[in-house]
Amino acid sequence: MNFWEYLESRHQQLLIDAYQHASVVFQCMVVATVLGVLIGVVTYRSEWAGNLATTATATLLTIPALAMIGLLIPIVGLGVPPTVIALTLYGLLPIVRNAIVGLRGVDPSLVDAAKGIGMSRPARLARVELPLAWPPILTGIRVSTQMLMGIAAIAAYASGPGLGNLIFRGIASLGSKNALNQVLAGTLGIIVLALLFDAAYVLIGRLTIPRGIRA
Amino acid sequence: MPSSVADSAPGPDPSGTEPRSVGATIELEGLTKRYPGGALPAVDNVTMDIREGETVILVGPSGCGKSTLLKMINRLIEPTAGRIRIGGEDVTDMDPVRLRRKIGYAIQASGLFPHMTVAQNIALVPKMLRWPAARVRARVEEMLDLVGLDPGEFHGRYPRQLSGGQQQRVGVARALAADPPVLLMDEPFGAVDPITRDHLQDELIRLQRELHKTIVFVTHDFDEAIKIGDRIAVLRERSHIAQFDTPEAILTNPADDFVSGFVGAGAALKRLNLTRVRDVGITDYPTVSVDDPLQEIFTKLRSGGINEVLVLDKRGRPYKWLRRGDMMRAKGSLARAGALVHDTVTQDATLRDALEAVLTDNTGRVPVTGRRGAYEGVVDVETLMNSVHELLEADRLEAMDAQHDLQEQRAAQTHAEQEGFGGEAKA
Numbered sequence: 001m002n003f004w005e006y007l008e009s010r011h012q013q014l015l016i017d018a019y020q021h022a023s024v025v026f027q028c029m030v031v032a033t034v035l036g037v038l039i040g041v042v043t044y045r046s047e048w049a050g051n052l053a054t055t056a057t058a059t060l061l062t063i064p065a066l067a068m069i070g071l072l073i074p075i076v077g078l079g080v081p082p083t084v085i086a087l088t089l090y091g092l093l094p095i096v097r098n099a100i101v102g103l104r105g106v107d108p109s110l111v112d113a114a115k116g117i118g119m120s121r122p123a124r125l126a127r128v129e130l131p132l133a134w135p136p137i138l139t140g141i142r143v144s145t146q147m148l149m150g151i152a153a154i155a156a157y158a159s160g161p162g163l164g165n166l167i168f169r170g171i172a173s174l175g176s177k178n179a180l181n182q183v184l185a186g187t188l189g190i191i192v193l194a195l196l197f198d199a200a201y202v203l204i205g206r207l208t209i210p211r212g213i214r215a
Numbered sequence: 216m217p218s219s220v221a222d223s224a225p226g227p228d229p230s231g232t233e234p235r236s237v238g239a240t241i242e243l244e245g246l247t248k249r250y251p252g253g254a255l256p257a258v259d260n261v262t263m264d265i266r267e268g269e270t271v272i273l274v275g276p277s278g279c280g281k282s283t284l285l286k287m288i289n290r291l292i293e294p295t296a297g298r299i300r301i302g303g304e305d306v307t308d309m310d311p312v313r314l315r316r317k318i319g320y321a322i323q324a325s326g327l328f329p330h331m332t333v334a335q336n337i338a339l340v341p342k343m344l345r346w347p348a349a350r351v352r353a354r355v356e357e358m359l360d361l362v363g364l365d366p367g368e369f370h371g372r373y374p375r376q377l378s379g380g381q382q383q384r385v386g387v388a389r390a391l392a393a394d395p396p397v398l399l400m401d402e403p404f405g406a407v408d409p410i411t412r413d414h415l416q417d418e419l420i421r422l423q424r425e426l427h428k429t430i431v432f433v434t435h436d437f438d439e440a441i442k443i444g445d446r447i448a449v450l451r452e453r454s455h456i457a458q459f460d461t462p463e464a465i466l467t468n469p470a471d472d473f474v475s476g477f478v479g480a481g482a483a484l485k486r487l488n489l490t491r492v493r494d495v496g497i498t499d500y501p502t503v504s505v506d507d508p509l510q511e512i513f514t515k516l517r518s519g520g521i522n523e524v525l526v527l528d529k530r531g532r533p534y535k536w537l538r539r540g541d542m543m544r545a546k547g548s549l550a551r552a553g554a555l556v557h558d559t560v561t562q563d564a565t566l567r568d569a570l571e572a573v574l575t576d577n578t579g580r581v582p583v584t585g586r587r588g589a590y591e592g593v594v595d596v597e598t599l600m601n602s603v604h605e606l607l608e609a610d611r612l613e614a615m616d617a618q619h620d621l622q623e624q625r626a627a628q629t630h631a632e633q634e635g636f637g638g639e640a641k642a
Binding site for chain 2 (some may be wrong): 005087109110112113114115116117118119120123127128132210212213
């Protein structure tokens with residue numbers, strides 16, 4: 001059976017796996033974005049808190065994905081929970097760092113102007129600082145998503161959902177007739193998904209970055 | 216005009232076209248700002264009364280704390296000590312966010328939010344004050360109109376699509392959008408080129424004539440200060456007021472070496488900027504019209520005992536200077552005779568402009584024109600010299616008076632002190 005025949009015969013299962021892969025990455029990204037921006041907002045105004053947040057999330061990223069999931073299994077069990085926790089934690093760094101850099105990069109004279117015309121602190125954040133920091137934050141989200149696409153494959157190790165299952169199965173049965181096809185299908189699937197997500201982010205950027213600050 | 220809409224929404228009613236809220240007084244009392252770790256306060260015990268509808272300029276060298284002083288009025292910087300009263304109301308402990316919505320604030324380089332359109336920028340404060348949408352929309356158009364930008368054209372533009380001068384206009388429009396009685400301006404024209412700055416200053420003077428806000432304006436440019444200020448506060452380090460007076464008084468009677476140093480060279484010339492042609496009076500001059508018969512012009516020149524007449528065109532505008540000899544040389548044709556009028560001034564021109572015009576015209580006088588360029592009279596070099604002389608004389612007398620008063624005050628003070636010591640000694 002060549003690769004095309006394999007795809008044809010298994011396309012249903014492949015689509016389900018791809019959908020689950022995309023779904024878990026998307027949901028983790030939503031959580032990581034909310035958390036990451038929140039951490040950024042809370043910490044950006046203090047030198048040491050901002051640095052602490054960046055360093056902490058960077059340290060998380062240095063833990064090998066396999067080890068992280070392995071360590072989570074005894075605590076939260078198999079399946080979806082360790083996958084989601086690991087992915088969310090990994091997704092944080094680019095978002096937190098870009099949120100802090102973005103918020104700190106807002107022209108202080110604009111913040112001064114916002115204060116001067118009588119904007120409250122929450123209004124300033126929502127209407128001036130976050131919109132102006134949004135382009136770098138979006139870049140962070142994009143980088144984060146690309147990263148999670150690959151890392152999500154390892155979730156299969158903890159019986160998590162997604163295209164990783166194909167890759168693991170293929171590796172486990174190397175030498176059998178479909179092994180290579182499985183690994184290939186899983187990997188290509190992830191690449192295609194990553195490209196689709198990236199296209200979506202370009203669109204989101206078009207729609208959400210105001211014309212006045214678009215590069 | 217109180218409608219239910221106006222009643223339900225806080226803030227003054229922006230419907231009518233009449234000037235609504237005029238200025239409010241600002242009283243600063245012993246205002247001090249001390250930063251932790253600083254040995255000396257940044258602003259030290261400033262007391263200042265600013266009248267309603269007055270334009271006060273805070274001017275001083277960089278680092279003198281003038282911006283800090285300004286920012287304490289809307290409490291962007293919280294004072295360490297002292298009171299601030301606006302319109303008689305003590306605002307020192309008021310919620311700063313609410314306070315700032317009642318005070319217009321314009322800063323250097325406009326401070327417009329780049330991600331919002333011109334209209335969104337201007338609408339910010341009215342929206343925060345919860346004006347109804349229709350009223351906000353009408354107000355935005357009105358404000359754009361007020362600062363001389365076509366609403367249809369500029370409404371939907373982003374700040375980066377505007378020139379520096381236009382951005383600054385929008386900045387002023389935003390500051391005035393909610394019709395605040397007080398307007399604070401922190402070196403608003405510092406970042407634009409000199410020609411644009413000149414226009415913006417003229418515009419501000421015109422606006423202020425219409426609106427009568429209380430404006431506090433920070434600059435380090437003394438010429439800007441004389442041009443727009445009703446009164447100028449010259450500040451030295453730690454915002455100590457070296458002199459707080461009208462531009463005339465500061466130019467002619469600087470309180471001390473610091474102020475005269477800051478005023479700079481050419482105070483007498485700057486003085487010319489403060490007086491208008493209207494104030495010195497214009498003189499009549501023999502004129503003829505281009506339509507007059509040549510014979511009549513001849514007679515006028517010969518009988519009047521004058522060397523020159525001013526020829527007006529068909530609409531009564533100054534056209535040519537005509538000398539006795541010119542007619543002979545031009546063989547009786549008006550078209551070729553005489554010298555064209557180079558320059559005219561209006562009644563509102565400053566003496567400096569008039570002097571400039573007189574000096575460049577070889578006749579030694581310049582025609583003054585009114586509506587549609589029609590002739591009204593002339594200003595000549597003698598009139599200018601005399602009025603400058605009178606001005607300086609009057610200033611000198613004033614200065615002597617002031618000096619005299621000061622000495623008397625000092626004498627009285629010394630006397631009181633001596634009495635005081637005497638009293639203590641006796642007790």
